[in-house]
Amino acid sequence: MASYPAHVLHSARMAPEAPKRLQPAMPCPDCSKIHPIRAGLIPSPFESVIAQQSWPTALETAAIRDFTRDIDAEMAWRELAVDRLLCELAELRRRSEQHKALIAPIRRVPPEIMAEIFLQLTAIGAEERYPFAYNSYNRFKKERLIRPILHAAPLIFREISREWRDIALSVPSLWNSLSLTCTNDKIQSSISLCDMWLKRSGSLPLSIQIYRPYHRxxxxxxxxxxxxxxxxxxxxxxxxxxxxxxxxxxxxxDRILRDLLPESVPILEDLGVSHHTESADSTPWEGLRTAPKLRVLYFDTICGTEAGQWLSFPWSHLTHIDVRRCSVYDYLHILRAASAAVVCAFTVELDSSSDHSPVSHSGLQTLKIENRLTCPQLSLLEIETEQEPSTPHGGLPSFIARSGATIQNFSLSGTTLNDTEFMACLSGMPQLRHLDVSEFSSSQFTNEVWESLTWRPDSPSPLIPDLESLHFAGGNNCSHEAVAQMLESRVRSDKPSLKTVYLSFFRNASDSVWERFVAFQKLGLNITLDMTFAESDEGSEISDAEIGGSDSDAESGDSEDYGDSEGEDA
Structure with a gap:
């Protein structure tokens, strides 16, 4: 107390001592809160002057100055008392929490139950996502991988108590999954973290994902x-x-991989390796000989390897394959060897000595479909050509004739199939449910095709009778009237399967045909019309005479230009 002014010490002596036990609680006249009766305050000798609002005399002025100094001193002392009480309150709160923790019910939970709680909390915090390599192929299985984050499971369990730390360290299944993002400036800390993580995993199978953000x-x-x-x-x-x-x-x-990677990985099920745009001249992975449980493979580059280096790779076990930057020879060999494959995706960047026209098939991004290829369990087929091939895909109808009985999803984009070949493909897929066609270099959909899809009670069943959704972009060689007749026949049939339609025409439709499309909504059809790419120079429906295909009445003449409406929903 010696460091405070004399008047503060004087007021402190005058003030009543702070109570050591709570006094009876009563409403406070100032704040109206319920708290113990406050200590008495120094009475003011100038109540009459305050009440009369009169100007004090010189003697009273001097006395008032002395009195305010005493009040300020009293305030200073009480502020010190408040600080002391706050410290005492914090200490009491710590003591209370410590003693309550001693009798908390969670302390009576057996360690094996706590371990299960830790596992469940860690599973909740795990990221359910597709592995980095398969983002564009959502047919691949999701994995739940643990990211090491401070103050999150499982690392947070080490921070609660010594007992919880011991339990967490004794449960290997908390540490057998790791998704680690390594940046150049944090790679050193990632090394120690990975080492610690794997050492705690016991003898359990490991799921490891190491990802470095790409930099040029x-x-x-x-x-x-x-x-x-x-x-x-x-x-x-x-x-x-x-x-x-x-x-x-x-x-x-790769030198480290080549030196330390064993020839056998007995329980490996899922392998993914990516080098982005870097060109790999060789790889240690083609030397992998024994992987009896391997089912999923992603590899972004095998085209730089010598022909035949991958021949001994255990392809026969794989069910899901995604290989980028390969040659025609590579994917043909893989297809022949991967007899158990269900989903395949290939990006072909090198040709072989054989004359192959690359196409996209099912999950296979660019695939040459040879006459010898048959896929009896195929349910999804995607054909996509980014560059127009020199010859038509004449082998596609025969491939579908052999393999199309189970196909339910068919996507065709940018190929040179003519309408006859296209209808041959459709006739080979009797169970087709979802059809997606984008016309670019040629026109698969002529009036003849739309008529073959039209439902007529007095004629045999149309092509793909169970069609549920149609996505069509193009229409340079057909009339909108033929499209409208096909849709109306489907939605008014006794067996209306068609539910969803998306149409993107490259020419504008007339007002009357447009109104017919809009009216299909009242019949329960979810239809979307997109005229974003429609030509706006003529703005009129093409006639059947110009097409030379149908006996149906064609709309002709002027029509309103819908060329500026983007993605308009009917």
Missing amino acids: DAVPQEVVGHYQDLLRVILPYAERWRLFHLSEIPLSC
């Missing part, structure tokens, strides 16, 4: 060394890999 700049040599050290930490656990994804790790690390 070259990786500094020092950073390359850190990535090599990271692989030296992970590779000794290869015999326990169940899922292993490696993305954007510098190619110069």
